Amino acid sequence: DAGITQSPRHKVTETGTPVTLRCHQTENHRYMYWYRQDPGHGLRLIHYSYGVKDTDKGEVSDGYSVSRSKTEDFLLTLESATSSQTSVYFCAISSGGSSYEQYFGPGTRLTVT
Amino acid sequence: AQTVTQSQPEMSVQEAETVTLSCTYDTSENNYYLFWYKQPPSRQMILVIRQEAYKQQNATENRFSVNFQKAAKSFSLKISDSQLGDTAMYFCAFMNYGGATNKLIFGTGTLLAVQP
Numbered sequence: 123d124a125g126i127t128q129s130p131r132h133k134v135t136e137t138g139t140p141v142t143l144r145c146h147q148t149e150n151h152r153y154m155y156w157y158r159q160d161p162g163h164g165l166r167l168i169h170y171s172y173g174v175k176d177t178d179k180g181e182v183s184d185g186y187s188v189s190r191s192k193t194e195d196f197l198l199t200l201e202s203a204t205s206s207q208t209s210v211y212f213c214a215i216s217s218g219g220s221s222y223e224q225y226f227g228p229g230t231r232l233t234v235t
Numbered sequence: 236a237q238t239v240t241q242s243q244p245e246m247s248v249q250e251a252e253t254v255t256l257s258c259t260y261d262t263s264e265n266n267y268y269l270f271w272y273k274q275p276p277s278r279q280m281i282l283v284i285r286q287e288a289y290k291q292q293n294a295t296e297n298r299f300s301v302n303f304q305k306a307a308k309s310f311s312l313k314i315s316d317s318q319l320g321d322t323a324m325y326f327c328a329f330m331n332y333g334g335a336t337n338k339l340i341f342g343t344g345t346l347l348a349v350q351p
Contacts, residue, residue, distance in 0.1 A: 153337060164239075164326055164341035165280075180338070212280065216337050222268055222330055224339060226280035 125149050126227040128213050134233045141200040143230050145213030147193075153216040154196040155224065156180075156188065158209040165212060171196055172218070203234045237262040239329050241342035248317045249350050255302075256312040256345045258327030266332035269303065269310045270339070275323040283325070286310065288332070314347075322349045 125148030135141050145154060153172055157165040157180075167180030169188040177188050185207060187199045200207055213227040238261045248254035260269070271283040286294045286303050293301050298318075302311045314321055327342040 155338070162343055164241075164343045165339070166341070167338055170338065210278065214280075214339075218337055222332075222337050223282060223285070224337065229278045229280075 128227040128230050132231045135203050138202050141203050143198045145196045147215045151215040151217045153218045155214040156198045157212045160209050205234050208234045237329050237340050239327055239340055239342035241345050243345045245346045247348045253315045256325050258310045260308050260329050264331050268330040270328040271312045272326045273323045317349045319349050
């Protein structure tokens, strides 16, 4: 299995509080992704990174920011959590180029009350 | 923009029987990859099978095979000799070949229940 961990695995927080989710990889892969999974929507891309300090928006980026200061860590921040951000969040990694497979972390279940 | 459609929200199959999950997609690109991912109750996303659009031969992985119809933009998954461990949510996904970022676009999923 690809070395991807996510922390925390579960979190309950209140509306309006900031939340940061961490994705850590040991594969030295260039590309990292944050997805959210919601019933009836499958997985949707929030943000992705194509290198240290290089990030871009996905299809559902509003209300989220990301940072990548090291190859191995990709942080997802909810500046002011809302109930609509209650979801399961997945991190994925890829070496990119012709190696197109993405490997997923175990997911983080976030509940915003 | 590419889209992926899975029209079967839920399916059920008896153990040892065969089941086919449907997926259609829309793209103007000619080179791309298609995937089926499995998500069991553990929530882990597991790659089941992949197909390169430039290959005419349908991909096969043990009991899992696909029927790839490029002109019809259809990519169905067949599971033979279904096992209880196949119970999971199955997602069809699309990736544009040659893109710099390898972004995946997912369908909404099909929940498969294998009955004993």
